[in-house]
Amino acid sequence: MENNASSTSTKSPAPKGEIWVWFTSLGLVLGLAMVLFLFGLILMRGFSFFWPVPVVQLELKEDSESVFRGNTSFAGVIASTQERSLQEIAVEEEILLEEEEEVEADGILGQALQTISEYRVFVGSRDRYGQSFRYFRHNDILERSFPEDIIRAERRVEGDAFFFPQRIQFQDGSEVTREDAIFEDELDRVVKEARSRRSQINRIDRREIGPINLEIRQLTMDLRYLNRIERSEGELTEAQQAERERLTGRIAKLNEQFELLRDQADELRETNQSIRVFYEYADGTNGQIAIGDLFRFYYPNRLGFLQRVQVAGIQFWEFVSGYPREANMSGGIFPAIFGTFVMTLIMSIAVTPFGVITAIYLREYAVQGPLVRAVRIAINNLAGVPSIVFGVFGLGFFVYIMGGTIDSLFFSQAQELGTPTFGTGGILWAGLTLALLNLPVVIVATEESISAVPRGVREGSLACGASKWQTIQRLVIPASLPGILTGMILAMARGAGEVAPLMLVGVVALAPNLPVDGTFPFVHLERKFMHLGFHIYDVGFQSPDSEAAIPTVFATTLILIALIVVLNLSAILLRNHIRKKHKGSAF
Amino acid sequence: MYKKITSLALASMVSATSLFGEVQVDPDLPEYERVSGISGNLNSIGSDTLNNLMLLWAEGFREVYPNVNIQIEGAGSATGPAALIEGTAQIGPMSRPMRGTEIENFEAAYGYAPTQVNVAIDGIAVYAHRENPVEGLTLQEVDGIFSSTNRLGGSTINNWSAVRGSGDWSDMPITPYGRNSASGTYGFFRNVALGGGDYRSEVAEQPGSSAVVQSVGADRGGIGYSGVGYKTSGVRFVPLSTDGENYYYPTAENCVTGNYPIARFLILYVNRNPREEMDSLTYEFLRFALSKQGQEIVARDGFFPLPASTANQILETLK
Numbered sequence: 001m002e003n004n005a006s007s008t009s010t011k012s013p014a015p016k017g018e019i020w021v022w023f024t025s026l027g028l029v030l031g032l033a034m035v036l037f038l039f040g041l042i043l044m045r046g047f048s049f050f051w052p053v054p055v056v057q058l059e060l061k062e063d064s065e066s067v068f069r070g071n072t073s074f075a076g077v078i079a080s081t082q083e084r085s086l087q088e089i090a091v092e093e094e095i096l097l098e099e100e101e102e103v104e105a106d107g108i109l110g111q112a113l114q115t116i117s118e119y120r121v122f123v124g125s126r127d128r129y130g131q132s133f134r135y136f137r138h139n140d141i142l143e144r145s146f147p148e149d150i151i152r153a154e155r156r157v158e159g160d161a162f163f164f165p166q167r168i169q170f171q172d173g174s175e176v177t178r179e180d181a182i183f184e185d186e187l188d189r190v191v192k193e194a195r196s197r198r199s200q201i202n203r204i205d206r207r208e209i210g211p212i213n214l215e216i217r218q219l220t221m222d223l224r225y226l227n228r229i230e231r232s233e234g235e236l237t238e239a240q241q242a243e244r245e246r247l248t249g250r251i252a253k254l255n256e257q258f259e260l261l262r263d264q265a266d267e268l269r270e271t272n273q274s275i276r277v278f279y280e281y282a283d284g285t286n287g288q289i290a291i292g293d294l295f296r297f298y299y300p301n302r303l304g305f306l307q308r309v310q311v312a313g314i315q316f317w318e319f320v321s322g323y324p325r326e327a328n329m330s331g332g333i334f335p336a337i338f339g340t341f342v343m344t345l346i347m348s349i350a351v352t353p354f355g356v357i358t359a360i361y362l363r364e365y366a367v368q369g370p371l372v373r374a375v376r377i378a379i380n381n382l383a384g385v386p387s388i389v390f391g392v393f394g395l396g397f398f399v400y401i402m403g404g405t406i407d408s409l410f411f412s413q414a415q416e417l418g419t420p421t422f423g424t425g426g427i428l429w430a431g432l433t434l435a436l437l438n439l440p441v442v443i444v445a446t447e448e449s450i451s452a453v454p455r456g457v458r459e460g461s462l463a464c465g466a467s468k469w470q471t472i473q474r475l476v477i478p479a480s481l482p483g484i485l486t487g488m489i490l491a492m493a494r495g496a497g498e499v500a501p502l503m504l505v506g507v508v509a510l511a512p513n514l515p516v517d518g519t520f521p522f523v524h525l526e527r528k529f530m531h532l533g534f535h536i537y538d539v540g541f542q543s544p545d546s547e548a549a550i551p552t553v554f555a556t557t558l559i560l561i562a563l564i565v566v567l568n569l570s571a572i573l574l575r576n577h578i579r580k581k582h583k584g585s586a587f
Numbered sequence: 588m589y590k591k592i593t594s595l596a597l598a599s600m601v602s603a604t605s606l607f608g609e610v611q612v613d614p615d616l617p618e619y620e621r622v623s624g625i626s627g628n629l630n631s632i633g634s635d636t637l638n639n640l641m642l643l644w645a646e647g648f649r650e651v652y653p654n655v656n657i658q659i660e661g662a663g664s665a666t667g668p669a670a671l672i673e674g675t676a677q678i679g680p681m682s683r684p685m686r687g688t689e690i691e692n693f694e695a696a697y698g699y700a701p702t703q704v705n706v707a708i709d710g711i712a713v714y715a716h717r718e719n720p721v722e723g724l725t726l727q728e729v730d731g732i733f734s735s736t737n738r739l740g741g742s743t744i745n746n747w748s749a750v751r752g753s754g755d756w757s758d759m760p761i762t763p764y765g766r767n768s769a770s771g772t773y774g775f776f777r778n779v780a781l782g783g784g785d786y787r788s789e790v791a792e793q794p795g796s797s798a799v800v801q802s803v804g805a806d807r808g809g810i811g812y813s814g815v816g817y818k819t820s821g822v823r824f825v826p827l828s829t830d831g832e833n834y835y836y837p838t839a840e841n842c843v844t845g846n847y848p849i850a851r852f853l854i855l856y857v858n859r860n861p862r863e864e865m866d867s868l869t870y871e872f873l874r875f876a877l878s879k880q881g882q883e884i885v886a887r888d889g890f891f892p893l894p895a896s897t898a899n900q901i902l903e904t905l906k
Contacts (some may be wrong), residue, residue, distance in 0.1 A: 120820070127887075133820035135717075205653040213654035216626050231863070255624060258654065265653065283640070327642035327888075400673065424630060424675035425660070508658045510642050526656040528630075542638055542661070542797030543887050547804075547819040 039561075046558030047549040050312040050319065053077050055152060055162055055300045057282050058121070068283075075150055075282035076123035076163040077300075079133065080105035083115045122548070125281070127158040132548040139503055146301045149178075150282070154564050156293040157326055159548060163265035163279040163287065170275045187297075190275055192289040197268045199264070204265045207518065209258060214520075217256050218545045223247045225413040319555060325381060328509060329549060337513060339427070339507075339529035340563060342515050345498045346431030346525075347438065352488055355442030356477075362443070364472055391501025395432030399425055400503060421526050425506030427515045428525035433505050434498060445476035445490065449483020450476055485575040489568050496564050499533035507534045509542075532560040554578045599748060611839075612882050615895035619651065619878035626654040627868045628678040633667030634771050636709065636796055636814055636855055638678035643884045649874050650692075655868065663769030671858050677869045679856040682709065682771030693858075702859040704901055705852040706876045708891040710815045710837035711776055713849075714803045714822040720756055721747065723826040723834035726848055729780045732810060733763050735761045736784030743787075747808065756808075763788040764802045764811030772796065776812050779849050816889020821857075839891040854888065859905075877902055 041352045059074040068074070119137045126132050153161050167177040167185055176186045226244050230236050236244065272292025279287050298311050322332020391578040403422040411421040422428075451478050500508075504572075508528045515527045540546065540553040619765055638661030645657040660666070660676075666680030668689040685693075685701065693701045694810025713729060715721060724732075727741035728750050737743065749754040765786060766773040773792075777783060797817045803809040815837045816826045818824070826834035829848050835841045842850035855873065859865050875881050882892035893901075 125751065131818060131820050134819065169867075209654050213626050216624075216654070217628070219624065220624075251624070259623070262653065325646070327639040399675070420630075420675055423673075476723075503660070503662055508660050509638060510645060511658055513656050517886070537794075538638075541793075541798040542635055543797060544639055544816045546797035546801050546817070547821065 015495075025072045032240070042157050042554060042557050042561065045551065047312075047553040047555075049555040050315040052152070052298060052300050052303060052308050052311045052315075054146055055150050056121075057147050057150070057441070058119075058136055058141050059143040059145075060136065060140045061142055064137065065138045066134060066140060068134075071281075071283035071285065073281075073283035074123055074134065074136070075147070076121040076134070078119050080120045080121050081117060082120065083117045116176050122150075124160040124162055125158070126545060126548075128281070128287075132545055136342055143154040148299070148301050149283075150301060151297045152299040152300050153289070154295045154330070155289065156295060157331060159545070165282055166278045166286075168291075169276045169278065171271070187277070188237050190277075191294055191297065194272050194275070194294070195296075197272050198292065201265045201268050208261050210518075211429045211520075212254050212258050216251055219247050219251050219254070221413055223251070283294075285426070289553055320559060324510065327543065328535065329543055329552075330546065333530075333532070333535060333559065335511060336530040336532045336535040337559060337563060338514055338516075338555070339511070340496055340532045340560070341567075342426055343431050343434070343502075343529060343531065344492055344567060346428065347495045348492055349434035349436040350432055351438050351442050351491055352484070355439050355487065356446050356484055358439075359443045359446035359450060360472060360477075363447050364468070364476070370394065377441055383444070386500075387437055387498055388500040388504075389436045390433055391504040393436070394429055394501060395425070396507040398429040398432055399423065405431065425504070425508075425528055427506055427529045430502050430529070430531075433501050434495045437498065437501065438495055440488045441491045441494065442484070442487040445487025446480065446484050449480035449486070453479045453484065481576045481578050485571055488574075489571045491562055492571065493568050496567060497533055497560070499537055500530065502531055502534060507531045509534070532556060532563065536560065592846055612879060612886055612892045613895040613898075614879075615896055616877075616882055616892075617879045618877040621651050622867075622871065625654070625868055625871050629655060629657045629872060630670075631657070631659045631678040632662075632670035632676040632682060633678070633680040633856075634682040634769070634853075635661040636664075636767055637661065637817075637855075638774055640707065640853070640888045640890065641680055644872070644876055646765040647874060647880060648772060652871075653876070657872075658851070663767070664737065664771030664774075665769045667702075667856060668693060671856060674858075675751065677857065677866065678872070680853045681856055683762055683775045683851065685856065697858065699861055701856045702905070703855060704877075704905065705893065705897070706853045706855050707853040707871075707882075707893060708839070708842055708886040709851055709853050710842040710891065711772060711779075711812050711849040711851070712815045712818070712837045713825040713827060714800055714811050714813060714818070715818065715820055715825050716803060716807045716809055717749075717809065717823045719823065719825075721750055722826060723828055724750060725767045725831045726866075727831075729803055729827065730782065730784070732761055733765065733776075733786060733790055733812075734784045735780040735787040736781070738782030738784040757800065759808045762806055762809045763787070763790045763807055764799050764806075765792055766796070766799060766813070767792045767794060770796075772813065775851050776788050776849065779810070798892060814889070815891075818889070819892055835840075841891055842891055843894070850854040871885050873905060874902060 055075055056564065058076045060066060060074070062072055066074075082321065098279070119136045119138070121134055121136055122132055123129055123134050124132055130191055136143060149164050150162055151165060153163065154310035155161055165178065165183075165187055167175050168183075169175050169191060176183055180186075212220045223244065229240070263336070267472070269292065275289050275291040275292060279289070281287060302312065318333050320337060321334050323334060324336075335358055362372060362375065366375075400423070403420070403424065403426075407421055407423040418420075457475055457479070458471055461475050462468070466474070506528050508530065511528050513524070513527060513532050515525070516523050517530050536553055536556050539549045539556065543549045594800050630646075639661065641659045641661065645659060649655055649657065655743075656872075661680070664681040664683055667676075668685055670676040671679040679701075684703065690700055704785040708878070713724065727739045727742075728744060730737055730739040731741035731744035735743070744750060745761055747759040747761055768774075768865070775785065791802065793802055793811075796813045797819075799813040800817045800819055802820055802852045803811040804819055810825070815824075824836055826836050827848055828834040833846070835847045836848050837850070840845035855876065857865075857869055857873070859869075877893070877898040885892045
């Protein structure tokens with residue numbers, strides 16, 4: 001852009017070659033436009049996932065082909081409107097002929113024949129309709145309205161539903177019906193209570209039962225190992241028998257504790273199942289739902305702008321902080337965000353020292369000759385190897401060879417029992433695989449910045465009596481730190497977005513336990529993990545109701561981009577800080 | 588496979604109701620009841636057709652046993668046997684039976700054959716765009732659309748006009764969509780609908796079951812094969828026929844009776860040493876999958892549940 005401005009302002013009749021300056025700026029504009037368009041699209045569609053929109057109720061003609069089991073009334077959110085031209089629907093000639101007659105009678109012949117428009121409506125209630133979307137022709141719609149009392153309910157299973165709540169039935173059989181003045185407040189209250197019970201259940205499951213389980217798991221493993229010895233050797237030594245008794249006793253005791261906690265959770269679950277909400281669909285059909293399955297609801301046609309913002313905020317927060325449900329179709333993506341973050345961190349920690357050391361040797365110590373040139377070519381070629389190849393290498397080398405060796409050295413019992421620890425994909429192996437993948441990036445960036453350190457600086461240092469290593473350590477590395485960080489930023493951006501190799505070395509669609517948590521030893525490098533990029537692939541291409549999953553895909557993409565931006569931004573800030581510090585020094 | 592399903596139909600009658608959606612679960616299936624002392628890690632690596640089903644089962648199983656950690660990878664059926672042999676997973680979900688070489692490799696590693704557990708029935712539906720008027724296809728026509736070898740005796744078909752496409756479809760080229768070769772669906776469809784022949788190079792290979800459905804929904808001339816559970820509002824089922832007279836939709840009933848020609852079992856393979864007692868966690872997971880709750884989840888995911896007699900028979904062999 002700068003070139004562009006200066007060139008137009010200086011000499012008027014375009015000098016030779018000036019036209020190319022225009023081309024460069026055109027390239028920039030094109031690139032920027034594409035990036036902005038893509039980003040805008042993701043931003044818009046990502047955010048619209050959270051934004052509550054009004055729910056329309058449609059009344060259809062009885063002979064419409066969209067009628068569902070004789071019911072002509074539907075409630076839902078209009079997802080899109082599309083038009084089909086007459087020619088395209090010529091196959092349905094008979095229907096058209098009928099319509100033609102009708103239209104003629106109305107005296108507006110021609111117009112309606114040209115196109116048929118239809119709505120694609122998100123009607124929810126997958127359990128009832130079989131799929132989340134239905135098509136409705138404009139011509140079939142007799143009436144559309146925006147009922148005040150309809151709610152959009154987020155349910156535990158089968159996605160969202162639209163309905164009119166009728167009455168609440170409590171455990172003791174008493175009821176509150178919609179005629180009662182307190183009905184809506186009551187509904188609000190029971191749903192809130194159910195939510196707090198659910199979070200209690202979660203706390204018991206995750207925090208309290210977790211550590212007990214871990215111990216039981218370990219002890220059971222030891223026990224099974226002893227049993228195995230008994231089977232193969234025929235008999236156990238006395239010490240082993242005593243050990244077995246101790247283990248059995250301890251396990252029984254832990255199981256008691258566990259069952260106590262589990263009963264607590266079960267009781268809460270039961271309460272959540274015993275309170276029920278009865279409702280009517282838009283067509284008047286009755287249904288009911290346990291309060292424990294009704295996660296959240298709102299009245300989409302009653303909200304003002306601020307309330308919409310509030311609902312959007314809550315939904316956004318639940319999306320980024322919640323755990324996935326229903327095969328990743330609903331719920332949040334917190335484990336995926338956290339998994340991506342931890343993996344990128346492991347990768348950065350692994351790749352930076354490795355890459356920097358290699359670059360220093362190549363640039364400062366190695367004798368420049370055919371061998372070093374060959375190594376450089378090899379490194380550059382490595383950058384061009386498809387990432388899936390690194391995935392295969394990671395699976396073969398890290399998982400099978402290294403992981404298998406670690407298992408046979410330290411976890412031999414588990415391995416013999418067919419439950420591998422490090423011998424299967426995990427976050428450590430995924431991080432290291434990506435570190436390898438990004439090694440060339442870091443090496444090249446570091447080499448460039450090392451070679452940019454002025455010759456005078458080195459010579460001055462050497463002249464003052466510093467050794468070569470002292471020069472590198474005190475002058476060259478600090479001066480090239482910004483360049484090294486640039487390499488790291490590039491590596492992080494690539495690493496966080498990479499999916500293909502991860503599928504082989506430890507990414508899973510669902511990993512209920514995080515790689516870092518409150519149970520000893522806090523960091524579990526052997527665990528499999530969830531990743532935003534893989535989550536997008538999984539939800540977008542593998543989920544049974546892929547149509548309903550598309551908004552989730554955009555929202556997840558938005559979060560992935562945001563995460564990469566945050567990671568990069570912090571690295572850039574660090575780099576700027578270092579640059580400033582370096583400028584302020586004596587040089 | 589075909590024969591198996593037919594014999595299965597003789598063994599028991601299954602109650603299936605309406606055409607689509609609402610699949611009834613056999614009420615005679617046993618309720619799953621909690622046993623004590625179940626905990627640990629369960630790794631599953633295999634089919635992507637079964638991926639969602641495994642996730643839903645894992646969710647349900649964890650509600651019963653909150654202390655179990657289940658990790659599921661689903662990159663394709665071919666990854667299952669390798670994972671079982673390497674010992675990186677206890678369960679290998681597959682959408683096709685293991686091949687002879689895969690079983691041999693397993694036997695070479697452990698000295699006994701892997702245990703096959705059928706857990707659900709899946710119909711492979713042929714999907715077309717929702718506005719497509721085609722009334723039905725015979726297997727020969729399907730073969731002509733997808734295959735270059737035409738083993739079933741048809742001829743190559745490139746246009747909807749060749750399969751009774753009317754109106755706007757009378758001159759619409761056919762774009763076939765399919766799965767990638769790691770997928771069990773790919774292999775199974777080839778065996779049944781292509782008579783073991785080869786796919787045409789025009790078949791666009793998609794990375795996932797629902798990617799096929801999405802592509803067909805976005806392409807008016809498109810046709811593709813994928814599991815029945817992946818239907819969206821943008822596509823419709825194409826009824827199939829073996830004899831050219833009776834056309835059948837992929838319903839639970841038609842799949843179980845064998846009227847619908849492309850149906851199969853979904854399988855979980857496990858490593859079970861016949862001389863030892865099975866790992867209790869794996870066993871309980873299988874018992875859960877074959878219970879009433881587990882089979883209800885099967886129906887919710889769009890597959891067809893097993894009849895009670897079959898499920899009980901399978902459980903019996905695992906004890």
